[in-house]
Amino acid sequence: MRAPSGRPLRTLAIAVSLGAAVVAWAPAPAAAADPSPAPSAPALAPAPAPAFAAGDPLPACTTADDPAPFRRYGEWASTLVDTRFALPRAYAPPDLVSTSNAGTNGGYLVRRLVIADLRAMVRAAAAAGVRIRVDSGYRSYARQAAVYAYYVDLLGPVKGALRAARPGHSEHQLGTAMDIRNTAGAYTWLARHGWKYGFVISFPKGMTSISCYQYEPWHIRYYGRTRAIGMHWAAAVPRAWLWAHVVAV
Numbered sequence: 001m002r003a004p005s006g007r008p009l010r011t012l013a014i015a016v017s018l019g020a021a022v023v024a025w026a027p028a029p030a031a032a033a034d035p036s037p038a039p040s041a042p043a044l045a046p047a048p049a050p051a052f053a054a055g056d057p058l059p060a061c062t063t064a065d066d067p068a069p070f071r072r073y074g075e076w077a078s079t080l081v082d083t084r085f086a087l088p089r090a091y092a093p094p095d096l097v098s099t100s101n102a103g104t105n106g107g108y109l110v111r112r113l114v115i116a117d118l119r120a121m122v123r124a125a126a127a128a129g130v131r132i133r134v135d136s137g138y139r140s141y142a143r144q145a146a147v148y149a150y151y152v153d154l155l156g157p158v159k160g161a162l163r164a165a166r167p168g169h170s171e172h173q174l175g176t177a178m179d180i181r182n183t184a185g186a187y188t189w190l191a192r193h194g195w196k197y198g199f200v201i202s203f204p205k206g207m208t209s210i211s212c213y214q215y216e217p218w219h220i221r222y223y224g225r226t227r228a229i230g231m232h233w234a235a236a237v238p239r240a241w242l243w244a245h246v247v248a249v
């Protein structure tokens, strides 16, 4: 700590490690050396997501706008969105329905494929004396831009970015994530039982460096029961689980 001569070495080490990371994560240079005109493609065709190799370590929570791995609508249980990986601006699932279809309050939208297990979870919680009420569901890119701007204005850029995702980076845009109201016992019940119905807490306590966001006991994402059980028994942060089991495999 005291030897000034150590600084250049440390800087070098960081530079080398950053360099290695860049090499590891950079997408293959897509025919950049080819001088011939690119074949005509739709202007809005999504850029290919970077390719990752088995065993690649979980990336740090960097700020970027790389295309999210597994971002087709049918890949909803595998889509990885975080501070680095983003959904396209136009991403809006075609099968959004009101949460009232699940026997809880309406006013919010989720994908239809969430409804059956949400209904089962609401019923099971009610049987235990806990009311599950929705506070937020699907959010468009534009809506998320407003939410993000609100929290940055309220908390400043650093804390705001830990509380709300930048537009394109929110799980709410997937249509499979919800915020649940803080009714008596709801968050404790969700943490203990939500996974049995396919719902997992995305940003657990004390895991900000892995989840990229502050602890949010209210924010759950639907993965389906099989995947949620796997995450629960692995005691894994969903982002790390997706990385290890779906993306870097």
Ligand SMILES: [Zn+2]
Residues within 6 Å of the ligand: 136, 172, 177, 178, 179, 218, 219, 220
């Ligand atoms: Zn949320």
